[in-house]
Amino acid sequence: MNEIKLPHDHGQQIEKKLADMPSADDFLVVADLFKQMGDSSRIRIFWLLCHCEECVINISALMQMTSPAVSHHLKQLKAARLVVSRRDGKEVYYRAADTEAARLLHHMIEELVEITCPSSV
Numbered sequence: 001m002n003e004i005k006l007p008h009d010h011g012q013q014i015e016k017k018l019a020d021m022p023s024a025d026d027f028l029v030v031a032d033l034f035k036q037m038g039d040s041s042r043i044r045i046f047w048l049l050c051h052c053e054e055c056v057i058n059i060s061a062l063m064q065m066t067s068p069a070v071s072h073h074l075k076q077l078k079a080a081r082l083v084v085s086r087r088d089g090k091e092v093y094y095r096a097a098d099t100e101a102a103r104l105l106h107h108m109i110e111e112l113v114e115i116t117c118p119s120s121v
Contacts, residue, residue: 033101036080041065042073043109046096049083050106053095 004015037043044063048054056074060067074094077083082105084097096102 032080033082033105036076036082037105037109039073041069042077045070045073046077046082047106047109049077049094050096050102053086053093055091055093059094 004018006014037046041063045059048059048062054062056067056070059065059074060070063070074083074085078085078094081099082097082102083094085092085094087093096106
């Protein structure tokens with residue numbers, strides 16, 4: 001990384017931190033994951049698939065959404081590598097991917113729901 005001379009020195013030695021800063025591409029990957037979670041229906045579908053494996057028809061019934069809408073969300077989650085599928089005959093089943101990103105996102109969703117939607121005492 002090029003040596004950066006800041007116009008103001010606030011004594012924080014930020015230049016040393018910049019050496020450890022992830023690349024702009026790394027931040028794009030993170031932003032794309034957060035983009036996936038920008039839709040409450042997609043969050044609900046992802047959360048469900050973290051807890052079970054299910055087909056589009058059943059996901060549609062559980063989420064009270066049309067099958068095409070669910071398929072659209074699944075396509076995006078799959079492209080983000082948060083969801084995987086398997087075929088059994090004519091049926092396709094979906095579940096959360098077994099990745100660090102999917103586990104972390106699932107944990108984050110559950111923690112945020114707990115913080116923002118506490119159960120009534």
